[in-house]
Amino acid sequence: MSYIPKSTCYRVTPQRRIVLEELKKVCTHPTAQEVYELVQKQDKSVSLATVYRSLDFLVEQELVIKLKARGKQARYDADLTQHCHLVCKKCGRVSDCFDVEKLKIDSKEIGKLGFCPCLDYLEIPGLCRECCGC
Template identity: 35%
Template sequence: MTVQAEATLEELRKLKTHPTAEELHNILRKRLPKVSLGTVYRNLKMMVREGEALRLVQPDGEARFDGCVDVHYHIRCRSCGRLDDVEMKPLTRIEPRLQEQSGWLVEGHSLEFEGICPRCLSMGGVC
């Protein structure tokens, strides 16, 4: 793994904000001033392909990235787009049940809740 790729993964794993490639690029430039946005995109694509990061596509098409690849869930604010991790145990029994009922080979699942975040709620539902 290159120095840029290692730094990208390290910074991504530190963040809990599920950054876009552009946001991650801005953070990385403090460490590696010459790193290009293209390099960040290529590294993120490689990390997703190798299972070291998750790519989370939002309803508006924007891609956000997550350095935590353990099974976990998210909650997205419909007002501002904030995306947080949800602290709950994974639904481990759902996959075998679905596989048995449907005949599909179930390889995994994702779950995203949506609502209004506390900040937006405090501002009347819009922030």
């Protein structure tokens, strides 16, 4: 698994490999529970706690993005190409959007606030096709 840098003192375990590989297969931004179900199809012995720990580890290694979105469950994404997320306020579903002009923030305002924005993987609230009446 070339994804995970060898430089760390942490190991590339079979569990972590499966979690990342399964996450790379889908584009549905699954919850930890859903990742667990995907992982279970590969290896019944992997526990939910390990899935949570592996996801934390992969987020730490910047190989996976954690989305807070709406809803109580976090969602995960292993697609690292620059894009933002359209998050439905009603049903919580998340879809990708690759054609978004970057947000422009007034530089004076920024300086005043001393805030360093991370505009990649922005989460844009709204209503998806199913939930939007219009």
